[in-house]
Amino acid sequence: MLQRMKNPGKTRSVTVSDVAREAKVSKATAARVLGGYGVFSDKVHEKVMAAAKALDYRPNELARSMTTGKSGIIGVVVGDIENPFFSLAVRGISDAARAAGLNVILTNSGERIEAEKAAVRVLMGKRVDGLIVTPAESRDISHLRDIHRSGRPLALLDRALPGFDVDTVTVDxxxxxxxxxxxxxxxxxxxxxxxxxxxxxxxxxxxxxxxxxxxxxxxxxxxxxxxxxxxxxxxxxxxxxxxxxxxxxxxxxxxxxxxxxxxxxxxxxxxxxxxxxxxxxxxxxxxxxxxxxxxxxxxxxxxxxxxxxxxxxxQPVYALGKKVAELLIRRLKGETQAPERIVLPTSIxxxxxxxxxxxxx
Structure with missing residues (x-):
């Protein structure tokens, strides 16, 4: 019978080794199950997850990202968080990300190109799996080209960039x-x-x-x-x-x-x-x-x-955010089709x- 670890007076985090010991499997096997990668049987998966639940195991996201190469996080840069347009678009992004088991880090550029570049640097440093950006302007996009060259998926929200071939969702x-x-x-x-x-x-x-x-x-x-x-x-x-x-x-x-x-x-x-x-x-x-x-x-x-x-x-703002997130998620899953430029209709x-x-x- 699985027992919860008792550490009176201590605040030490439960580790993968603790879960492995409780489930009576190797640390490598426990890491594969908890990280969702590699090969393991249903029986082993059940034992490890039961041990993790009993011990109240909380994953170390940074350690997991270093092991798997995936953070499970999408980075989002928008122009103005206070603008209801962007608030609703981000809701669409967040809902699509959550449905795919992903989290979102949101940053605000204030429609300033230098702030946008700084936000991109921070998100790249946090090893996000992909980025959604609303470009502040079209004349300086070197930082966006750097994302594209790095191999991380990038999608553009609301604003297209001529001559820059990445997934883009805009309105008419x-x-x-x-x-x-x-x-x-x-x-x-x-x-x-x-x-x-x-x-x-x-x-x-x-x-x-x-x-x-x-x-x-x-x-x-x-x-x-x-x-x-x-x-x-x-x-x-x-x-x-x-x-x-x-x-x-x-x-x-x-x-x-x-x-x-x-x-x-x-x-x-x-x-x-x-x-x-x-x-x-x-x-x-x-x-x-x-x-x-x-x-x-x-x-x-x-x-x-x-x-x-x-x-x-x-404008179909929620759909705009949801669709751009879906395009990015498809890239994260390994789809390699040509970049899409989707233009959603508006009404008066x-x-x-x-x-x-x-x-x-």
Missing amino acids: DHEAAMRATRMLAQAGHRQMAYVTAVDSARHEYRDIEQIYTSSVRERIEGFLAVCRQTDIEAPERFVHLGATGPDETRAIAARLLSRADRPTAILASDSLIALEIFRVVRQMGMRVPDDLSLITFHNADWTSVTSPPITVID IERGSVGPPLSSQ
Whole structure:
């Protein structure tokens, strides 16, 4: 009969040797069973696991990774943990990882390339089995190429990198921006603004070559394409950068809405930006959609409970995270097919925040 180890007054961890002794097998055999590698019989597996349970054995993950070459951990680097978009995507990643018996280490880059590189170094040092990264920008990806060359599986979340052939899951950002902008144009708007957190040295948008975040680049291109189709002159002047936080976003919104030629509609690049714009509209005594029509990317919880509720571009965010994790897990299991680029569709949920501009009422 198996007996639990009695160590009164001691805190020594139970070792593989202890489990082997209790199960009456060799240490090597116990290590194979507990590590899930090598060959052993069902009877031996049952004896070792029963001993481990009786002794309350807790595996040393670092030691196991050095023995098996596997840590059972996926490393994840996202741009902004506080953004509900990334929170939901990470939930999808975590659920898929858990179903595969894997754990997740989450890190935040703050959309800064140096912080992203540092996060990758830390995760590689922790011997993660593979990584999922949301690249902060496309011009400096040497650290991602290093991951790829190391043989560790790498998958990209939400943002593709041209010329970098790894598994990637994104949404149809270009088409989504076109649909939203077209909705505003069809409502009669010609003074439309696009507001994004992406910034530049002078905080001014000149051309698309300034934008190094692929998803934002595609959204701006979609916005500008519809503006040009609608014969809006020099639509680039309606792209506004630098909404990097609540204070910065409120400053941009207040400046735009105070101008004589203020926009009659705004397309927000994410729900955090849209929330601050909505607040400024209220603070200035204006109303949505009478004074300003508003559409945002991401169906955040708050967008459905405001008055009026906000029209949103609904992205399948949970599915985005779950799918990218599934692609990575397939690589971890040894699949060697060509890298996949999966683009998930979006939809627009029409609510009460879009109406005709005042000049046409």
